[in-house]
Amino acid sequence: MxxxxxxxxxxxxxxxxxxxxxxxxxxxxxxxxxxxxxxxxxxxxxxxxxxxxxxxxxxxxxxxxxxxxxxxxxxxxxxxxxxxxxxxxxxxxxxxxxxxxxxxxxxxxxxxxxxxxxxxxxxxxxxxxxxxxxxxxxxxxxxxxxxxxxxxxxxxxxxxxxxxxxxxxxxxxSATPVIRARAQSFLRHACRWTAEALAGRHTRLENEHRRTLAADITELGMIAVHLPFDQRWAPATQRRVRALQQQLANILPLASAAANRLDLLRGQDALPPPLAQLLDDIAAWLADEGSPVHRAGFLIRRCEALADEAEARADWTSLLTASACVRIAEFLAALAASRRLAARIGSPGRPGFKALSTEPFALxxxxxxxxxxxxxxxxxxxxxxxxxxxxxxxxxxxxxxxxxxxxxxxxxxxxxxxxxxxxxxxxxxxxxxxxxxxxxxxxxxxxxxxxxxxxxxxxxxxxxxxxxxxxxxxxxxxxxxxxxxxxxxxxxxxxxxxxxxxxxxxxxxxxxxxxxxxxxRSANVLRTARRILRSNWAELAQLADIRRPFLPDRWTMQAVDRLGQVAARMAVAPPGDALHAADGLADLRIGRNIIPIRRALPHVPHDARHRLGAVLSGLSGFYAARWRHGRADPPPPGMLRAIDEALSALLALGPDEPRRAALRALVGMRCNLFPAAAPLAGGQARP
Known part of the structure; x- marks a missing residue:
């Protein structure tokens, strides 16, 4: 042998x-x-x-x-x-x-x-x-x-x-390579689920993945605290991380908002062929990690052209199409900026991008x-x-x-x-x-x-x-x-x-x-998650209240942070728990829609201002009621009527920038609060 x-x-x-x-x-x-x-x-x-x-x-x-x-x-x-x-x-x-x-x-x-x-x-x-x-x-x-x-x-x-x-x-x-690797991992993950969402291929764990990304944004800032002790050019790097955090915080609501509009268009079988072709091109760019960042500019210009063309028609399907194109363009801009910032983390020189806010990421x-x-x-x-x-x-x-x-x-x-x-x-x-x-x-x-x-x-x-x-x-x-x-x-x-x-x-x-x-302690996890959600509802009620101070950037950062905190606690909630009905991403999108409406108030005539004020007042009362009751109650039907009246009032005005931003915000708010509502009737074309 x-x-x-x-x-x-x-x-x-x-x-x-x-x-x-x-x-x-x-x-x-x-x-x-x-x-x-x-x-x-x-x-x-x-x-x-x-x-x-x-x-x-x-x-x-x-x-x-x-x-x-x-x-x-x-x-x-x-x-x-x-x-x-x-x-x-x-x-x-x-x-x-x-x-x-x-x-x-x-x-x-x-x-x-x-x-x-x-x-x-x-x-x-x-x-x-x-x-x-x-x-x-x-x-x-x-x-x-x-x-x-x-x-x-x-x-x-x-x-x-x-x-x-x-x-x-x-x-x-060193903290610097950890931050760079975490940011690049976030971007890869974000590109993957966004490509699936834009294509209508929603996975079973999509919401969990998106909430986990919110936790990653907060953790990025925790690690960045150590940067001034790591290297001589760390102050510039810390500014880059702050700008990167703010761009990443925009990616979550923008991508989910675009997917929301596209789902409604597909549900009505009204997805325009040019938009479908654009989505295929965007998905290909997102899937290719080696694709140049500057190609995003070409895709953004195509989105903006489709949005302008759709808004000119002013019917509900066109407004949905314009809203989807605008959110996709904003998402692509935030993603391209994030990629450039992530690539520059840890290198000496100028930050290259200015932070959207001078404040650190608010916890x-x-x-x-x-x-x-x-x-x-x-x-x-x-x-x-x-x-x-x-x-x-x-x-x-x-x-x-x-x-x-x-x-x-x-x-x-x-x-x-x-x-x-x-x-x-x-x-x-x-x-x-x-x-x-x-x-x-x-x-x-x-x-x-x-x-x-x-x-x-x-x-x-x-x-x-x-x-x-x-x-x-x-x-x-x-x-x-x-x-x-x-x-x-x-x-x-x-x-x-x-x-x-x-x-x-x-x-x-x-x-x-x-x-x-x-x-x-073991019974406190779900109670803590509910407290965080209630805190978010209370903040939304204050954001919509025109008598309260207006700090939109700070609210966005805290809302993303709360989304990550809830994500860490959702795993222990049983399948039938009411906690799953509270969609933190929808609340985040609604809050970001409140911001342009409040900014537009000084720039619109009295009648339109009154209509927008009614929407804000209704939202403030709605989220205050959620906070008091401690559960995710549906919005009252009267709010849909207030949103439609405000949309009609804005459609009758001239195409200035504050009006356009408020109009898009109202479309997004209607889609998030009343996704099953009948299409807006009686939309007026622009004079």
Whole structure:
């Protein structure tokens, strides 16, 4: 019989593929950890393991993400330490009141962190986290709380400065390529679903894809915050990202509006052949990623010519055709500008495009959502401590500290239960590795140098996992279990009883956090989504109210941001839930139609102004009623009559630009609010 190798069969396993960037990140974190341990041992800090854990808690793959957060993290640590020194000595004889104050403080910090939604939120989150982990382990014996607090602040400060310095020198990741890749991915995705929508091939998941794109726009701005810390020409790059965000925010409503008009035309079997040919050409341009951007100008001119020709006829089918052509032209212009901006991200020189607004991308903030997160966090921590105090559990203080740590880490999520469940699983898998090191390897290690060499395989492996976005949630529990179990005192102490008690405290903290989270937080996801939708309806009611300030650019950005927030929560809604009936994209399109109507009010005669005012008044009342009732009620029939009267009044006027914009907005509003209504009758031709 021939040998296996002679028969052409290979028994060799495929070589593992190692990502150099992820390995560099892991190596950078390990170097920072080694420096932190050396400083902690040299300065005789009481808890070197705490400093080491802080290194890996604060490490992030993007180099630029460190520097804007350093001051926030240090400020949060100082604030948490000050609260600890203020509360613990003064309330040490009233543990119930002390627990109430600490849990209330933690809830307040989480409220501010959820409300802020910028890197500044790390200040509030770190203040909650540091005060909890400093206070709870020493509530049984608060005599030396001042010295303990100072020691914890020193350990965390040393760790944060070391990891920031090392990653700043080695720069494992830059924010600029991430932004460029995210923007280009957005554009590819947007081109794909827009080509399908314009061609009438609506996929089953189209709405979900479009809402996900809204979340990507918001995330683009979150990453762009780190750009000034990334490179010397970052201010220009940040202006490009701001302009890109605003162009991308226009793509969503424009493309969906065009698809809406085309669906109505196809439903009436009234799609003109020239428009059908134009749509084929646009779809071909969108499908070809290598097609030149300047070809969009030729397509835009064809759209505008068809729109002018259709508007001259002034019947309802022609108005629909003109509206579709105008929205397609505006979409193509925004897409072409976005492509140019995305290509220039990260290159020095002038921005090339001016931002549509001088304001940064406005985030939608909801005090109710933030208050729910803060209240749930405070209630959970108070419940942990009540069980600990009532049962007189010896390890309860450590469990409360771990529970507070985990609660603060995931408090900004609507339903942290699935993440905490994976946290528990990763902790259980790491215990055997920690036991192997503590009882088999470390007893044979002598000296700092050998300790670092011995720890290298485990810490580099965990750091590589941390650099992988798909597996990074597993890294924090692995580091926590491994580092806390080691202890890393100046003199080795391999006590099995201490190891078991520490492990049980960690598992108890995670398990109790998971149980309380399921009781308090898991039911809040749909409630949060409904609150966001109601906030959007309230903003639409104010946008349509002519007595209110008019800030259209800010409204558009916040509406797109809310669309992304709702998208992240729609997945948990059951199929029959009323949440699916609330179309955030339709609300976004209606809001953008309100804007040209309000702008046209000073430029039209009194009678037309009265008709437009009636439409705006009806819209304001309609969305105010939705906000009060908390459900997506259909518009009243009287609003259709008001829109038709305003359309007739505008059709009788001259063709100035404000009138044209308001006319197109009314057509779009009628299509969005009353898609099944009969065609407009009695349209008058222009004089």
């Amino acid at each position: 021939k040998p296996v190798a002679d028969r052409g069969i290979s028994l060799s396993l495929p070589a593992p593929v190692i990502d150099p960037q992820k390995l560099l990140f892991s190596l950078s974190s390990f170097i920072a950890a080694a420096i932190t341990l050396a400083i902690a041992f040299s300065a005789s800090l009481p808890r070197p393991w705490w400093a080491l854990l802080t290194v890996y808690v604060t490490a992030q793959p993007m180099a630029g993400a460190f520097r804007p957060k350093v001051l926030y993290r240090l400020g949060g640590i100082a604030t948490g330490a000050a609260v600890t020194i203020l509360l613990v000595p003064n309330l040490q004889n009233s543990p119930e009141l002390l627990v109430l104050c600490l849990s209330s403080w933690t809830g307040l910090c989480i409220y501010l962190a959820v409300l802020d939604r910028t890197p500044r939120a790390f200040l509030f989150q770190m203040a909650a986290f540091s005060s909890a982990v400093i206070s709870f382990p020493y509530l049984d014996d608060p005599v030396n709380i001042f010295d303990t607090t100072i020691a914890r602040v020193q350990e965390m400060t040393v760790a944060i400065l070391c990891v920031t310095a090392v990653h700043a020198l080695l720069q494992p990741w 939608a903030r909801d005090h109710g959502v933030a208050a729910l997160a803060g209240l749930a966090t405070a209630s959970a921590i108070a419940l942990y401590c009540a069980v600990w105090i009532l049962l007189a559990w010896p390890s309860g203080s450590a469990t409360a500290a771990f529970a507070a740590l985990i609660t603060c880490s995931f408090a900004t999520q609507d339903d942290p239960a699935p993440v905490i469940g994976r946290y528990l699983s990763a902790t259980l898998r790491t215990f055997p590795v920690a036991a192997l090191y503590l009882f088999v390897i470390l007893p044979r290690v002598d000296g700092y140098e050998m300790l670092v060499i011995t720890l290298a395989p485990a810490l580099l492996w965990m750091g590589y996992i941390q650099a992988d976005p798909a597996r990074s949630p597993q890294a924090l529990p692995m580091f926590s279990c491994f580092i806390v179990a080691m202890g890393f005192q100046a003199r080795f102490q391999g006590d099995f009883a201490v190891f078991v008690n520490t492990g049980l405290a960690q598992l108890g903290g995670i398990a109790s956090t998971l149980a309380v989270t399921k009781m308090f």
